[in-house]
Amino acid sequence: MNRRNFLVTTACVIGGSHSFSTPVMAISSTSGENFEVVRSKKQWQAKLSDFEYQVMREEKTERPGSSPLLNEKREGTYFCKGCDLPLYPSNTKYESGTGWPIPDAVGTKEDNGFFMKRTEVHCRRCGSHLGHIFDDGPQPTGLRHCLNGISLVFKPA
Ligand SMILES: [Zn+2]
Secondary structure, eight states, X not given: OOOOEEEEEOTTTTOTTEEEEEEOOOOOOOTTOOOSSOOOHHHHHHHSOHHHHHHHXXXXXXXXXXXXXXXXXSSEXXXXXXXXXXXXXXXXXXXXXXXXXXXXXXXXXXXXXXXXXXXXXXXXXXXXXXXXXXXXXXXXTOOEXXXXXXXXXXXXX
């Protein structure tokens, strides 16, 4: 178990000033992971827009800076668009404000695409792709969660 805290930012897509700091309880490989919420491809396609499907179920990445969540500065919680699991609370947001993600809300797996080793991050309940974790984030943990805003739903407090 890896219990170190980490900073989560949405720098790639939601915006460089959105950073989440999170205690993540476990970093585990999730290939073959069983999710609580399971839907068929057809069910996902009915629930999501084409682009949401591509990002959340096929691990595409949205255009940097394109998410409206970039400018979201209210207090509240970022939920998984796939299953409504609360993922990233904004209550201790720094700079433009984000917060302590809810422990165990996300899972990860190694992703060796794009010529580099990255850690993929997804909702632990439905497996929807959220983004990637990089190790060039700010201290104390040095980790940066780079998330697709399209995978998230913000609900103000
Ligand atoms: Zn989910």
